[in-house]
Amino acid sequence: MDPLFSSDVIGKLREAVEKAGYTVDGVNAALGPQAAAALGRGDLLPARRATSGGSPLETLINLFVCGGVLSTPAVQAAIEPLRVDQALSVGLLEPARGGLRAAIDLRPYGDDDGDWWVVSDLGTDVRPGPLAADHVLGIGGAALTLASATVRQEVGSALDIGIGCGIQALHLARHSRKITGTDINPRALAMAATTAALNGLHWELLEGDLAEPVTGRRFDLVVSNPPFVIGTGEATHVYRDSGRSADGVVAEMLGAATGLLTDGGWLQLLGNWLHVAGQEWTERVGGWLPERCDAWVVQREVLDPAEYVAMWLRDAGEDATRADRWLDWFAEHDVEGVGFGLVTVRASNVDSPSQVLEDLRQQTDHPLGIQVREFFGRLSAVRGGLLDLHLVADPSVRLTQEAVRGADGWEVEEQLLTGGGLRAAHAVDPLVVALVGGCDGTLSLRDQLTMLAQAHDTDPATLHAAAELVVGPLVRHGLLRPL
Numbered sequence: 001m002d003p004l005f006s007s008d009v010i011g012k013l014r015e016a017v018e019k020a021g022y023t024v025d026g027v028n029a030a031l032g033p034q035a036a037a038a039l040g041r042g043d044l045l046p047a048r049r050a051t052s053g054g055s056p057l058e059t060l061i062n063l064f065v066c067g068g069v070l071s072t073p074a075v076q077a078a079i080e081p082l083r084v085d086q087a088l089s090v091g092l093l094e095p096a097r098g099g100l101r102a103a104i105d106l107r108p109y110g111d112d113d114g115d116w117w118v119v120s121d122l123g124t125d126v127r128p129g130p131l132a133a134d135h136v137l138g139i140g141g142a143a144l145t146l147a148s149a150t151v152r153q154e155v156g157s158a159l160d161i162g163i164g165c166g167i168q169a170l171h172l173a174r175h176s177r178k179i180t181g182t183d184i185n186p187r188a189l190a191m192a193a194t195t196a197a198l199n200g201l202h203w204e205l206l207e208g209d210l211a212e213p214v215t216g217r218r219f220d221l222v223v224s225n226p227p228f229v230i231g232t233g234e235a236t237h238v239y240r241d242s243g244r245s246a247d248g249v250v251a252e253m254l255g256a257a258t259g260l261l262t263d264g265g266w267l268q269l270l271g272n273w274l275h276v277a278g279q280e281w282t283e284r285v286g287g288w289l290p291e292r293c294d295a296w297v298v299q300r301e302v303l304d305p306a307e308y309v310a311m312w313l314r315d316a317g318e319d320a321t322r323a324d325r326w327l328d329w330f331a332e333h334d335v336e337g338v339g340f341g342l343v344t345v346r347a348s349n350v351d352s353p354s355q356v357l358e359d360l361r362q363q364t365d366h367p368l369g370i371q372v373r374e375f376f377g378r379l380s381a382v383r384g385g386l387l388d389l390h391l392v393a394d395p396s397v398r399l400t401q402e403a404v405r406g407a408d409g410w411e412v413e414e415q416l417l418t419g420g421g422l423r424a425a426h427a428v429d430p431l432v433v434a435l436v437g438g439c440d441g442t443l444s445l446r447d448q449l450t451m452l453a454q455a456h457d458t459d460p461a462t463l464h465a466a467a468e469l470v471v472g473p474l475v476r477h478g479l480l481r482p483l
């Protein structure tokens, strides 16, 4: 797939943005903290005011980030050595009353190792009104969530399903020898090719449905922020609608995982799933997980149908015309809510894989990808069972006690949690508190439980049998670590 612009235009554009200092730090410095914060809230005015000075950097920010209309001489000075007539003819800029405005979004983006530039369509913040059916999404919250959650280890091959503007592929380029991206939207592939070229990168870009263009091929890492929005199957916007009804797209992608992954390979995707009356969400999503693969499904948020429909109509700048039909569909299918989360699957190729599905609403240490990798490390470490392990409590483990007044006076509720990592809180009873207090690696868990059973006049077999249920989550969440 060819980029939107010729290599001559891309070379000149790159020269212009570099010369102007149009980088993440450059933009933040030019805006200052208040205008940057306002921009983060979608309030463009402070950023427009902060960038009215006319320097090339201010002009680029005003034009591409704030959707401003600027005079031709100011724009010419900012995009030098590219000429305004070239920028107009290739569709980077367009005429507007009073001057010129951006026709696409071009903005700096970066990680700890440096800056990139990303090309996408303009959002509803700068171009109010309904989005085009083939709109190519820019850097959004979901994309950042997936980027943060991706396991960053050196791999030979990486695949991004639904590559869009190329944000995931930029991150993948830091640690993957070869990157392939698929997308059903040719405009998205052209944007991804432009993002790659602007950053001096090359990706294999294939047009088609989900993983169909790479049938028969395997990858060490597959990531996807797919069009996961749940509805009737009607597809009005390609960036969010898969054309599958209900949560079929996530089910389908998980079904394809084993055929896509190399031994030990990872698949990470964001998704929505239905909460249907009479069915646990864990049962629903658990039924889609591939065999012989470890898996961790983390539900970060649940919205009720009305909130969900309103959010997605707003996202695409649509009016409420479709809301009734959409909500009727939810009601007809007994939908009580919609879960959002991250699914990570590892092709561990084991007979009895560990598949954990849980709510994780709290803020974790960033980046989440480090937590994901450690979580799977702990799954492997306890695969042979817990009882023979010598467990050590993480030094950051804290015990909190809160007393609430009940019918019989004060009732103490105790929680264990870590000071870092996943920060998952576990409600515990005094027996577990005593167990964790004694986890210094000296005794095996079996011996610890036997001693505790004696001290509390309980049958050791009962405690041994409960170990997986009670101690398993503490180990998986990093409160206890095998020595």
Ligand SMILES: C[S@@+](CC[C@H](N)C(=O)[O-])C[C@H]1O[C@@H](n2cnc3c(N)ncnc32)[C@H](O)[C@@H]1O
Binding pocket: 136, 137, 138, 139, 140, 142, 143, 146, 160, 161, 162, 163, 164, 165, 166, 167, 168, 182, 183, 184, 185, 188, 208, 209, 210, 211, 225, 226, 227, 228, 238, 239, 240, 241, 242
């Ligand atoms: C939510 S956007 C994500 C884009 C980008 N990867 C990111 O993380 O921001 C979903 C992408 O999937 C693409 N897409 C939609 N339906 C698809 C399908 N059936 N097969 C492949 N890609 C699809 C869209 O064109 C869009 O680029």
